[in-house]
Amino acid sequence: QVQLQESGPGLVKPSQTLSLTCSVSGDSIGRGAHYWNWIRQSPGRGLEWIGYIYYTGDTYYNPSLESRSTISVDTSKNQFSLILKSVTASDTAVYYCARDGNYGAGLLGFWGQGVLVTVSS
C-alpha cells in the first residue's frame, strides 16, 4: 500500500521560507508511473493545488504561487519536497502531499496525513 508522510517545521516566521518533505513508501518515485503533488487547505482558501512533479523533474505550478514555489524530487531517497518563499499569514494551512491514483494526473488517490504549518512571529 502506498503511504506518504509529510515532515517539516510547524511554525514559520513571516517573510521566511517554508520547507516540507514528503517521504514515500510502498512505491518508487523513480518508477515513473505517477505524478507527485502538493496541496494545501485553509479555512480561508479551501483546498488549493500548489503544484506537482514527475520523476524527471518536470514541474507544474499553480500560477498564483509559482513565483514563490519550488517542488523538487530526490529519487535516491524516494522523497519530494516543497519550498515556499516569503511566507505570510495567508500561507498558514494544512499542507498535504499526494500521489495520483491509477487514473492519471490530477486525480489524488493517495494522500499523506497532512502537516499544519502556521506562519506567525
Place this chain on the structure above:
Amino acid sequence: EVLLTQSPATLSLSPGDRATLSCTASQSVGTSLAWYQQKPGHSPSLLIYETSGRAPGLPDRFSGSGSGTHFTLTISSLEADDFALYYCQQRSDWPYTFGQGTKLEIK
C-alpha cells in the same frame, strides 16, 4: 482558472435519505470532474473520478453524473458513515481546482 461552485453549502438529512450534491463549473470541464470525501481530522479521499467512475471499494449507493458545467453526486440511501464534507475537483484545465465543499450533516 476554473471556479467550481458547490451547493448547498450544508445539507441536513437523516440516515436512509437520498442526498444530492451539486457542483457547477465556470466553464466546461467535459467529464474531468471528481468527488472527494473528507472527515474531520483526515485527508480527503477520492470517491468518484471522471464524473461517474467509482474508486475501488466505493459502495454502489454513491453515483456521479453530469457533463460540461453541471455535475451531481448522489448518495441513494445515507448511512451514518456518509456524513462528512464533500468536494468536487476538476482536472480539465491547469491549475486543477476544488469546490468550496458541501457539509453533509445529520438532521
